[in-house]
Amino acid sequence: MTPTPRARLISRLTVGSVIAVVAVGLAGCATPSAPAAVPDGITAELRQGRFDVEARQLVVHVENGSPSPVAIDGLVVTAPVFVAPLEHDEPFKLSVGQGIDIRIDLPDPQCGSGEDEPLVDLRGGSGDEAFDGSVAPTDPFGTLERIGATDCLTASVDAVAAITLPEHLRTTGDGAAQRAWIDVVITPEPTGDASFVVDVVHGTTLLGAEDGPEWPLGLEVAAGGEPITVPLAVRPARCDAHAIADDKRGTILPFEITTGDGLTGRIDRSSDDALQADLYDYVTERCGLGTAPVE
Incomplete structure (x- = not known):
């Protein structure tokens, strides 16, 4: 028996609905996109003032040279001269062109450490896009080398x-x-x-x-x-x-x-x-x- 035009229409609608449901289900199972890399223009610099030396703190100067404001959820500094990473979990925001000094207590030294370069890991967002990645900090005054040398000398003396x-x-x-x-x-x-x-x-x-x-x-x-x-x-x-x-x-x-x-x-x-x-x-x-x- 040949299906009527009305039956054929209902059949097509039913198949279309199933396909739509399956498509929605597949979309719901899709893996969320990974966070983007740190936007270009966001930089970090390591430094210490004379009062920071006494307080045993490292200053991480973060500057937003990107074209958009950013919100930083936290940062982590890893460097071979320290036995542990330096972590800062308090969020902060940077408008375009703005910089901030973050002070973090120094961990114990790791004497005789390797030659790995320091990194500053940053996680946060710019607009609607999340980012999570690393930037290589500058160290114009040789701060890490000085801290490592002083701390290891102190440990040897003590x-x-x-x-x-x-x-x-x-x-x-x-x-x-x-x-x-x-x-x-x-x-x-x-x-x-x-x-x-x-x-x-x-x-x-x-x-x-x-x-x-x-x-x-x-x-x-x-x-x-x-x-x-x-x-x-x-x-x-x-x-x-x-x-x-x-x-x-x-x-x-x-x-x-x-x-x-x-x-x-x-x-x-x-x-x-x-x-x-x-x-x-x-x-x-x-x-x-x-x-x-x-x-």
Whole structure:
């Protein structure tokens, strides 16, 4: 029996509906598109200011040089000089041409690391398009190399002995005749065969040695030895009111050290609040500057 025109129409509609349902089902099962790469023009730079050095933080400067605003959900820095990635999970937005400094606490060093280049992974979105990828950061001031060298030197030194500044300054006399000493205590580890030499302690913008700008020591320190007290005779490096008012790092002593495992460089030891106050009072009195500023 030949189907009627109406039956043929219903049949075509039914087949069309099935095809449409199947197409919708297949579309629903399709794999979502992967995030795009980081848009061209988004850059990262690694740096550190002097306060970041003291705070043990790395600054990641991210700048949006792309033609559209972007929203960053988070970033991760990987570098061979660190044992772990540096992660920042707080989102931020950048308009066109805008930059931002992100500060991240430094992890422990990875000494003897390979030559892999650092990367900054960025995830976020630009308009309706998500992105997730890496950019190679610039490091114009050699920040990573300096951090790695300093941290590994510090680790090598700490394995031999602790270098500690005193709680207070030791002084004699009054006024311009006053003299003072920073009694540095070096306490070796009880066991071990490692060693280092304190070559020199450098002067600062605020302090110098009584007989010169620095303290040449040539002092060898070995694990298993007895504690050593090193009296550093101190004089003001300058006698003007700005010496204290503008001071930033004048009470941080730089120790130049050579370790037995072949590392050479400088490690800093900071004065705590009490010693810093004593040093400011000393410079004020010996220089005849009047009352020291209240911190």
